[in-house]
Amino acid sequence: WNVHENNITYSLLVVLQPPPGHSFSVEMDTMGQLPARNSSVHVLLECMCLREQLLGDVLCFLHHPDDKLPRDQSSPLLHNLCTDSYLDVEKIASWVQVLVRSAWLLLPQSLHCQLMVLPSSQSCRFQLTDTSRMNMCAEMVFVVQQ
Secondary structure, three states: OEEEOOEEEEEEEEEOOOOOOEEEEEOEOOOOOOEOOOOOEEEEEOOOHHHHHHOOOOOOOOOOOHHHOOOOOOOHHHHHHEEOOEEOHHHHHHHHHHHHHHHHOOOHHHHOEEEEEEOOOOOEEEEEEEOOOOEEEEEEEEEOOO
């Protein structure tokens, strides 16, 4: 966080977790070492056969017979947040902005503070202004763990 005159800025790292049956794979740099800056995150399917057998709460998309799977094998969440089989940070930022706007209206603070979504395609940036004209900005940056 940072304070400057009437402005307070918070930066938050939001660690994204893959849904059950999926994993994230971060592209490495050209030497195969550290992840490249702004590297792509590939979403991979994982075998869920054991969980399917033990708990019965998921289907294994990798090994289940095609006739037993639902027509749309992709989760709606991944369909909304990915382009091809890669996480799309612009889609994620847009989705989170919609969620925050909707949730804000349900909070009692919304009566006393104004929420404004600030333009950003690679993160989510919000500004809250209260009646005393104190500004608070929050930026959510999305990351995945390798």
